[in-house]
Amino acid sequence: MPGKLKAKIVAGRHLPVMDRASDLTDAFVEVKFGNTTYKTDVYPKSLNPQWNSEWFKFEVDDEDLQDEPLQITVLDHDTYSANDAIGKVYIDIDPLLCSEAATVISGWLPIYDTIHGIRGEINVLVKVDLFNDLNRFRQSSCGVKFFCTTSIPRCYRAIMVHGFVEELVVNEDPEYQWIDRIRTPRASNEARQRLIFLMSGELQRKIGLKVLEMGGNAVVGYLQCFDLEGESGLVVRAIGTACTLEKISTLPSTATHQSNSSPSKDMKEPVFGEEVPGIPLSSGPPTPLRAQTFSSFSPSKSYSRQSSSSDTELSLTPKTGMGSGGSAGKEAGPLKALLRQQTQSALEQRGVSSSSEAFVRTGEYPFFTLTSFPSGFLLHVGGVVSARSVKLLDRIHNPALGNTRSYKLLDWNSFTADEPETRDAWWEEIRQEIKSHAKALGCHAVVGYSESTSICEEVCILSASGTAAILSSRFMQDGPLDTEHRFEEVVPPGCGFCHIPYDELNIPFPAQLTYCYSCRRSKVPDVLFTTIDLPADANITGKGCLIQARLCRTKKKAQGEGNATAISNLLPFLEYELHTQLMNKLKLRGMNALFGLRIQISVGETMLLGLASATGVYLTALPGPGGIQIAGKTPSDITYEQHISNMQKKINDTIAKNKDLYEINPPEVVEEIIGSPIPEPRQRSRLFRSQSESSDEVSELDLSHGKKDAFVLEIDDTDAVEDIHALLTDSPTPQGFYSCNTEIMPGIQNWTSAIQMFTSVRVFRLNNANLTNQGLNKIFSDLCENLLKSLYFKLRSMVPCCLCHLNFTVAIPEDELIQVAVTAVAMSFDKEQILENGKQSGEKTLTKAITENDEQLQFNLELNPESSHANPLSSPKGLSEVGSHPSARASSMEKASPLPEGRSRSLRSNRSYSGTSVAVVKMTPLSFIPGAKIIKYLGIINMFFIRETTSLREEGGVSGFLHSFIAEVFAMVRAHVAALGGNAVVSYSMKECVFMENPNKNQAQCLINVSGDAVIFVRESELEAASVQPQSTTHTSNGGEGT
Amino acid sequence: MSVELDVFVGNTTIMDKEVYQLWLNGYTVNDAVKVRIEGGVMEECEASADVLLSDTMDQYRTFQMCERLLHHPAKLANQLLFQIPPDRQAMLIERYYAFDDLFVREVLGKKLSKGTKKDLDDVSAKTGVSLKSCRRQFDNFKRVFKVVEELKGPLVENIRQHFLLPDQLARDYAAIVFFANNRFETGKKKLLYLTFQDFAFCAGQLINHWTLGAVDSMMEDMDVDLDKEFLQDLKDLKILITDKDLLDQHKSLVCTALRGKTSVFNEMEANFKNLSRGLVNIAAKLINAKDVRDFFIDLVEKFIEPCRSDKWTSIDMNLFLTHYTNSAHILDTFKHHAVWTRYMGVIKSCILRMYHD
Secondary structure (H helix, E strand, O other): OOEEEEEEEEEEEOOOOOEOOOOEOOEEEEEEEOOEEEEOOOEOOOOOOEOOOOOEEEEEOHHHHHHOEEEEEEEEOOOOOOOEEEEEEEEEOHHHHOOOOOOOEEEEEEEEEOOOEEEEEEEEEEEEEEOOOOOOOOOOOOOOEEOOOOOOOOOEEEEEEEEEEEEEEEEOOHHHOHHHHOOOHHHHHHHHHHHHHHHHHHHHHHHHHHHHHHOOOEEEEEEEEEEEOHHHOEEEEEEEEEEEEEEOOOOOOOHHHHHHHOOOOOOHHHHHHOOHHHOOOOOOOOOOOOOOOHHHOOOHHHHHHHHHHHHHHHOOHHHHOHHHOOOOOOOOOHHHHHHHHHHHHHHHHHHHOOOOOOOOOOOOOOEOOOOOOOOOOEEEEEEEEEEEEEEEHHHOOOHHHOOOOOOOOOOOHHHHOOHHHHHHHHHHHHHHHHHHHHHHOOOOEEEEEEEEEEEEOOEEEEEEEEEEEEEOOHHHOOOOOOOOOOOOOOOOOOOHHHOOOOOHHHOOOOOOEEEOOOOOOOEEEOOEEOOOOOOOOOOEEEEEEEEEEEEEEEOOOOOHHHHHHHHHHHHHHHHHHHHHHHHHHHHHOOOOEEEEEEEEEEEOOOEEEEEEEEEEEEEOOOOOOOOEEEEOOOOOOHHHHHHHHHHHHHHHHHHHHHHHHOOOOOOOOOOOOOOOOOOHHHHHHHHOOOOOOOOOEEEEOOOOOOOOOOEEEEOOOHHHHHHHHHHHHOOOOOOOEEEOOOOOOOOOOOEEEEEEEEEEEEEEEOOOOOOOHHHHHHHHHHHHHHHHHHHHHHOHHHOOEEEEEEEEEEEOOOOOEEEEEEEEEEEEEOHHHHHHHHHOOOOOOHHHHHHHOHHHHHHHHHHOHHHHOOOOOHHHHHHHOHHHOHHHHHHHHHHHOOHHHHHHHHOOOOOOOOOOOOOOOEEOOOOOOOOEEEEEEEEEEEEEEEEEEOOOOOOOHHHHHHHHHHHHHHHHHHHHHHHOOOOEEEEEEEEEEEEEEEHHHOEEEEEEEEEEEEEEEEEHHHHHHHOHHHHHHHHHHHHHHHO | OEEEEEEEEEOEOOOOHHHHHHHHOOOOHHHHHHHHHHHOHHHHHOOOHHHHHHHHHHHHHHHHHHHHHHOOHHHHHHOOOOEOOHHHHHHHHHHHHOOOHHHHHHHOOOOOOHHHHHOHHHHHHHHOOOHHHHHHHHHHHHHHHHHHHOOOEOHHHHHHHHHOOOHHHHHHHHHHHHHHHHOOOOOOHHHOOOOHHHHHHHHHHHHHHHEHHHHOOOOOOEOOOEOHHHHHHHHHHHHHHHOHHHHHHHHHHHHHHHOOOOOOHHHHHHHHHHHHHHHHHHHHHOOOHHHHHOHHHHHHHHHHHHHHHOOOOHHHHHHHHHHHHHHHHHOOOOOOHHHHHHHHHHHHHHHHHHOOO
16 A cells, blocks of 8 residues: 545636526536545535535555546536536646656646536646555556656756667457447547556556666656557557666756766677677578677678568568567567577677676667767667558457456456557567668667557558667766777767768668768768757758658558558558658758658558658768759650750759758868769669568668769659659748758757747548549648648748747548648747858857857757757856846747736736736647756656537537647646646647548547646746856866867 | 648647737638738738638637637636737737727617617618627627626726726726716717717716716725716706806806907807806706716707807817806805816816817
């Protein structure tokens, strides 16, 4: 009995009228946790009841505390008939279980009903008294901190990064149970909401247990998803990166390790290299390699053999069960056992090495859900690795889920034993494949890793992607170790990550390598694709921009295996074309690298949608991209040639214009030796794999492969013409706008504190059933383009501004419907420095900026602690000037929080009841808030809501319905954050927005899942005012170390 | 092929002032888009008509969702659904409760009843204000009236507190409520030259000096009704015209004071008795509710028009009224100084305000 949960119901307000006769309500409240329920007294005849209840106490296991939400139901007392429910509030008490997070939940929370939406608010107080439990075999994992943020949270320092954690739980979907036929939609929705709440809680607890086992105390980059599989169930799965974090008070997290890390030697890499035999069946005994130079990575012959063998083998993977190689605690056949031995031997070797503690404990999968890293952590980036697999859901038969079972919440222990296994195995395959791809790129780790699914009827596409990388093992160590090793190989911060990790002579794909344009010491590829954020210390030229490839492919309606096969066959083409589009668009913008690449493939009855989003950037270290050359097939025709040369001219103009727009003027004008173009066919042969199994198909694409400088597009067929048109029709962003899908916009630093997070959803109906692929492409592309244009227009008052973290999600909710949802944040920046940045492109501009623009620099410094050390001189000076430039700060403050000024204006008459009760809560998909410092993480926000209506027209049609639902979700997130004592949500994301409508029946239903980290932030100005002294010392020392 | 659903929701609710105004003015979405296109917002932001349409629909939806909150502005500050910065909230409220002078002129002093509301289409046709907007404005009047009607304490302050309106707007609403409550006639042809602001000024004078709240602001009574006791006392002023001596004395005092100071002296002298009778008679009749309604028409007919036909200037008017008022105090047999001051103070400022073309 290690926990006591206490709840007090204070008051309600704005309740709906429940009694038509009196226009009032007789409200009371039920407070439920687990199987215990308490009730307040009825507060008669009021819409603003004051219950002021006693403290309701629940004595429960901490396991239950983690799994269960506190459920508060507000009802209207009715003497003669059943009491009517007004609505419910679910309170996740997880944040109260961690000593470093929130201590009390107190505030006005919206009362939510799945049919009516928000119906008034309730004021509650919730506390938890937790007793220490030293039981080693405990099932709870209280105290493990969870962060959605995909970097080390701002006020923590990573002591150790343990690695990948994953878990999934499965249950029957209440919506598909027999009882659903007789219960009301409200009851069904509530059962679903509650179930998902419970499953999330359980999932989090289980992940927490794994983290504790690994010796960590936190999960960073926690990504939880739902798969609504319909009849076959409901899956909640999560991945994350286990870490040991330590709270720091004022110090920027990167400062200290920085100095420690540089002299230490890297012992890990060779060892990781030996992990190559993850799928070594055909490649013979693992080749030990010397990591001093990568050139001796492995004998070329064996390497290429291995690579090719994996190609053919991948499709077989599921059958041979190779997916579980190296996994502990699972039954393994002889083959697997062998594999395990090999992997483990690698693990042991690593264990022996002196730096065993750090970073090596990555378990079976060296995956990291992080997308940005403390400097010095990320050594080299290989490229994007991804894997997809098509599965048939109807293959899962689970007797335990039969109709005979009466449905009971919290009772899934009896059948989970079987169900998750299937899905676990599926994901194992995928992860195994990712791992092998990473190895093929000479990398031992995968960063920026994520997993996703797309489900249509019984077909499910599982996808995973990440960036193959080599990470520093020394980062985490406490003292400088291993000093003799590769000292001079310490990677230059600005370009080191671009240096190829793989063996130059055995490139797993055709690529054009050159010496690094920054340091001239190592080789770099001509193009680099990654799923991570741009490293803070990377040298870039000009600014970045959002690049999207969009694709639509029709497919025949089919059932079961046939359908799965058809989809499997389409996938490689889809991926190839997406990739080609990305490459073309990248070149058209005169850039050479993509960050934050996210490819989403969505499946529908009659089509497949592919959307790839990334942020293009010109990496100074990489060679400049060549132009795009158009080649025609029939040179005899003069008009045709004319046409071609026109097009060529257009393309060249566009490239030139883009270079201008994004201020890409590389420092050196070294023309590259133009080599022979890489022939297309080779590309294709690599991409298109033979597929052997119908439903268990794995397709793979390496997006990192290089392309030749002179990029030839043959326009002998209509496809190519379309492609070029698509290229040229992408409209540029309007004046004053920039966009990216990464955390921060490459090339822009001086954010003001004005931010605006938003979600926009569009559904497009294709009325014309007989559309060609090209027609569909055009529609889909226009849909995305128009959406972007609308966003620019909406946010025009924030110019100059950048739309950051533009996250597109596509779905095919029904035949002939395409749904696109976007969540992003618009952030204003100061114009002046942008100009300066442009002038000295390619350089770190801070130094100059400092001398000219002290007051703006403060924002930079505080915003990006990572970048501050790059410019040691800046910090003390910038800080000391704080007081002297109050105007700039004041103006930006005003924009962001007009509260003080605005309030005094609007409330001149000193009324007590107005304005004060609702605190402003900022929301952002980024991990930081510009101009502010996050001083405390209060816990993870993970909420799932269902909204349904049977009066769609009355609620303003589908748009009105969804508009108010999204607004309600925002309101509930804000209210819960405020109740935790927070004033912002960072790393916010809307992970699910499933919308279904039936206009004929006047009905619609929508499910939304959102998550983020509740935080307390303090405006930099306030912070500085409070403590100028400690701040400046911090920065000084920081600067000293940096040099 | 069509966009089936299109929504945009910001954490801070985005509201375009211009679109808000179009919505308030009762434009349909399509008309609003036209106006915006003409306004040149498209060129400014490289947008297309589709984008504009989408944005306008979205904003309209937001406004519709906000409307029920705007009916109880105090709720706007306490609600959780929309995160709106306080200065924006104030803007929303202020504009929502703003009204067209043309429109208000039509309904001023009328009973805020269903019947009046039914006639709004005529008002709309006459004023050129769209019916939608007329209805909103009318409902605003009615809502404010309903809330304030039964409240104790100062009228303007009550309106300001309950509807979070800026000072000037609250005063205007006080005037509207006051007029509606007392049913002052404002629509007669002779009164048409008067603007709403003229009436609002007069209402302010009446509220500040002739209601019960004016005498004792701490009293529990309301500002919306005239002080009955005062109206009763006004009958005593009749002595100024019924007593021949008093009337002559009064006239000679005024004439003495004005001689040589005004160009219309002769006309004034000739007309004095008529004018004085007019003003005192208005005072004496105010005890009847019906005559209260005719207060403004009486002022115009009995006083303003005669003066105007004699071509008095406002300066003449001011001089006359000042001396007319003061001289009464010198009359030995006239005892009702307090009532006289209270009455004439308001009359003087009202007439001065109303004396224009």
